[in-house]
Amino acid sequence: MAVDTAMGVISHVRADFADGRDSQHLPSLVMQVQDRLKANGLLMQELLADAGYSNGSNYYFLEQRGITAWIPVFGMYKPEIEGFPYEKENDRYICPMGKPLPFKGFDRTQDGRLLRNYWAAPSDCRQCSNKSTCAPKARCRKITRTAYDEPYQRAYARQHSKRGKQMKKLRQSTVEPVFGSPVQHYGLEQDQHAG
């Protein structure tokens, strides 16, 4: 269910099977809401949703459509890898011993998420005194990041900004009560929702 935060108007309702993640449904839901708003001369510029709708491709998708996402990042996401600063200009990480881990190619998880791989040189790791803790079982240290790290970083920064905290309160105070009334008064069972 989608609700506008200004007036509490329900702008979209749909049901999906429960065997997928909420985040998988966000792009098609956004397109349907956008079409309806556009038909009424309205423009969606910001979207508030809970963390169930977070994933890198969704942040990227919303950026491409000019929509600012106020969606908390998935809990496992870390904006930095401790001890391994990232060099954007060279697209590589630098390890605590000063050795580079350059980009080595893309990969996909079983559920289809796109990843970027970074590897140190085996010749560097082989002779490193940190090898037993840094890369105990592998020939070299490998880092795997989401391919959408930049949109993720921007979403993370928004989430932790003053406005991000205001938007969270806005979602909780204006959108969530709207979901409460069909549940309480009409017996609608609901799980997750976007606003």
Ligand code: SF4
């Ligand atoms: S094991 Fe490899 S990546 Fe880890 S600190 Fe040593 S040289 Fe760097």
